[in-house]
Amino acid sequence: MSELRQDPTTEEWVIIARERVKRPNDFVRQQPKRELPDFSSSCPFCPGNESMTPPQTLLYQKQDGNGWQVRAFANKFAALSPGGRTTRNMKEGFFTEMKGVGVHEVIVETPLHNRSLALMGEGEILKVLNAYQERYNKLSRQQFAKLVIIFKNHGILAGTSLEHPHSQMVVTPVVPKHIRLRHEVAIRYYDKNGRCLYSDLVRHELKSGKRIVMDTENFVAFHPFASQRPFETWILPKKRQASFGSVSDEDLGNLAHILRINLVKLYRGLNDPDFNYVIDTAPVGDENEPYYMWHMRIIPRLTEVAGFEIGSGMYINTAVPEERAQFMRNLDIE
Amino acid sequence: MSELRQDPTTEEWVIIARERVKRPNDFVRQQPKRELPDFSSSCPFCPGNESMTPPQTLLYQKQDGNGWQVRAFANKFAALSPGGRTTRNMKEGFFTEMKGVGVHEVIVETPLHNRSLALMGEGEILKVLNAYQERYNKLSRQQFAKLVIIFKNHGILAGTSLEHPHSQMVVTPVVPKHIRLRHEVAIRYYDKNGRCLYSDLVRHELKSGKRIVMDTENFVAFHPFASQRPFETWILPKKRQASFGSVSDEDLGNLAHILRINLVKLYRGLNDPDFNYVIDTAPVGDENEPYYMWHMRIIPRLTEVAGFEIGSGMYINTAVPEERAQFMRNLDIE
Numbered sequence: 001m002s003e004l005r006q007d008p009t010t011e012e013w014v015i016i017a018r019e020r021v022k023r024p025n026d027f028v029r030q031q032p033k034r035e036l037p038d039f040s041s042s043c044p045f046c047p048g049n050e051s052m053t054p055p056q057t058l059l060y061q062k063q064d065g066n067g068w069q070v071r072a073f074a075n076k077f078a079a080l081s082p083g084g085r086t087t088r089n090m091k092e093g094f095f096t097e098m099k100g101v102g103v104h105e106v107i108v109e110t111p112l113h114n115r116s117l118a119l120m121g122e123g124e125i126l127k128v129l130n131a132y133q134e135r136y137n138k139l140s141r142q143q144f145a146k147l148v149i150i151f152k153n154h155g156i157l158a159g160t161s162l163e164h165p166h167s168q169m170v171v172t173p174v175v176p177k178h179i180r181l182r183h184e185v186a187i188r189y190y191d192k193n194g195r196c197l198y199s200d201l202v203r204h205e206l207k208s209g210k211r212i213v214m215d216t217e218n219f220v221a222f223h224p225f226a227s228q229r230p231f232e233t234w235i236l237p238k239k240r241q242a243s244f245g246s247v248s249d250e251d252l253g254n255l256a257h258i259l260r261i262n263l264v265k266l267y268r269g270l271n272d273p274d275f276n277y278v279i280d281t282a283p284v285g286d287e288n289e290p291y292y293m294w295h296m297r298i299i300p301r302l303t304e305v306a307g308f309e310i311g312s313g314m315y316i317n318t319a320v321p322e323e324r325a326q327f328m329r330n331l332d333i334e
Numbered sequence: 335m336s337e338l339r340q341d342p343t344t345e346e347w348v349i350i351a352r353e354r355v356k357r358p359n360d361f362v363r364q365q366p367k368r369e370l371p372d373f374s375s376s377c378p379f380c381p382g383n384e385s386m387t388p389p390q391t392l393l394y395q396k397q398d399g400n401g402w403q404v405r406a407f408a409n410k411f412a413a414l415s416p417g418g419r420t421t422r423n424m425k426e427g428f429f430t431e432m433k434g435v436g437v438h439e440v441i442v443e444t445p446l447h448n449r450s451l452a453l454m455g456e457g458e459i460l461k462v463l464n465a466y467q468e469r470y471n472k473l474s475r476q477q478f479a480k481l482v483i484i485f486k487n488h489g490i491l492a493g494t495s496l497e498h499p500h501s502q503m504v505v506t507p508v509v510p511k512h513i514r515l516r517h518e519v520a521i522r523y524y525d526k527n528g529r530c531l532y533s534d535l536v537r538h539e540l541k542s543g544k545r546i547v548m549d550t551e552n553f554v555a556f557h558p559f560a561s562q563r564p565f566e567t568w569i570l571p572k573k574r575q576a577s578f579g580s581v582s583d584e585d586l587g588n589l590a591h592i593l594r595i596n597l598v599k600l601y602r603g604l605n606d607p608d609f610n611y612v613i614d615t616a617p618v619g620d621e622n623e624p625y626y627m628w629h630m631r632i633i634p635r636l637t638e639v640a641g642f643e644i645g646s647g648m649y650i651n652t653a654v655p656e657e658r659a660q661f662m663r664n665l666d667i668e
Contacts, residue, residue: 017413079642147646
């Protein structure tokens with residue numbers, strides 16, 4: 001019989017459909033991905049094509065001084081852009097709307113067209129995380145900034161059409177309701193228990209051990225109890241900290257370590273699956289709140305959301321998180 | 335500049351990204367779908383293979399008595415199944431879970447393997463709607479029933495692997511939080527204004543006219559102001575009624591009419607896109623509440639949800655609803 005599990009951070013139910021459960025191998029990509037060259041003359045993100053992008057907002061040189069390692073700039077087809085007022089307007093006397101004020105940036109992770117994040121060294125990944133944080137700390141100070149969403153889309157099923165490894169950052173002038181609700185749950189828990197829900201979750205996962213993929217001194221990676229999708233992986237710091245903006249340099253290094261190994265495990269175990277990841281950080285102004293912990297969610301795109309999910313907001317997950325976590329925990333990547 | 339629009343029924347923001355807007359033709363399927371035969375000997379939903387499915391729970395004969403027209407049965411790989419208690423249990427002393435109690439049925443819409451809903455006559459579609467309602471009224475009386483989700487997945491991008499036209503119905507033993515929140519919005523609106531939000535929305539859309547695709551005596555089809563996805567289409571009754579279970583036979587006929595024409599418009603205008611539709615009906619017990627109206631949402635699967643949507647819960651829509659509605663309104667399907 002299947003189970004309904006409630007996500008303690010969203011209070012949403014997930015169906016773990018044991019009757020439909022697939023073996024890990026059923027999720028492994030069967031067709032090899034197209035081999036990419038390390039440079040593409042038509043790629044706007046490749047070195048030498050810098051003039052094809054808007055002006056850069058960040059540039060990290062390579063250590064050997066031989067060109068850049070990480071580069072950021074406004075998205076050429078930005079969903080939101082700076083300038084303009086963030087007043088709410090009545091539209092047609094019935095709806096609420098506002099101008100699309102905000103920021104939408106691209107962070108190119110490497111000069112190499114074919115260097116997947118999972119194949120990078122820890123130092124390279126750290127540079128990407130440094131870039132996220134530097135841009136976060138700059139952009140979150142914009143007056144209109146209410147939330148900064150840092151994310152990566154890897155592969156067509158994850159919603160990207162550009163092959164060159166890159167991440168994106170969007171600064172929204174509103175706190176999305178989805179985020180408000182998650183924070184309301186955390187606040188209620190904090191008020192009731194006097195402790196941070198996410199800290200308790202980390203403590204519990206470490207004690208239980210069943211869903212842990214990797215445990216390091218400062219971070220833990222696990223498959224959540226109510227995973228919405230197979231191989232969904234959360235990375236949480238062990239020290240409570242609401243904002244990604246205030247993570248220390250040392251901890252960014254530790255994050256690069258655990259992130260790399262988890263990405264390699266997915267790459268090897270599932271044959272380079274398409275995936276998204278997001279950094280869930282506190283809204284601007286709530287960076288020091290005691291009830292929240294920033295974290296990363298990695299979502300491999302192995303199954304499609306269908307009518308049931310669209311209608312109910314609940315997910316049917318055809319994998320048992322404990323089994324998948326064990327598979328990943330035991331996967332030897334050396 | 336792009337716009338942020340708030341969905342009045344969910345209070346969630348959507349970014350209408352004018353800079354990224356695509357022409358309607360960019361959404362048209364380019365590769366032809368594989369031609370299907372009208373019968374497949376290995377298909378469990380084709381006539382003659384009835385023993386490959388669980389026992390039927392509904393069967394409508396063809397008018398000429400020559401076999402069945404619509405058939406329902408439990409999903410062989412049911413996400414939820416009847417039997418067992420719906421008590422919440424503490425798991426590991428930290429999480430909330432319950433048994434996967436519920437119902438998961440399949441409704442085969444036609445004996446013909448290749449007869450898409452969009453290609454059916456109104457009478458055939460009506461039979462499908464009759465089947466939905468008959469099963470709804472039966473299943474919603476189960477003691478554990480809290481919500482009935484009726485949905486259809488058409489095509490691989492919409493999450494189905496079975497080609498034979500079919501719908502599904504899931505009875506959940508919980509009201510998903512997503513649904514609760516939508517109802518809370520409607521209740522707040524009702525308490526403040528003394529009117530149903532959805533009735534006001536219909537009135538407003540009819541008055542504005544900009545987003546209307548089709549207007550009939552009893553139903554209206556439009557693209558919502560804050561459409562999350564290109565060509566998202568809602569069909570609402572003009573008479574307030576919270577539950578799909580209590581729609582009159584005459585209105586089911588009217589629904590078959592407007593649904594068929596909207597499906598044909600999508601089929602012709604976008605070359606048979608993959609899509610989902612869902613019937614959003616009131617939770618069990620709220621069928622007579624004055625603040626809600628059941629409705630249908632058709633969601634063509636033309637774009638992928640990416641990291642931004644996963645992180646923020648907000649959508650970036652690369653189509654302007656008014657423009658797409660006009661395209662569909664003017665599309666001549668005769």
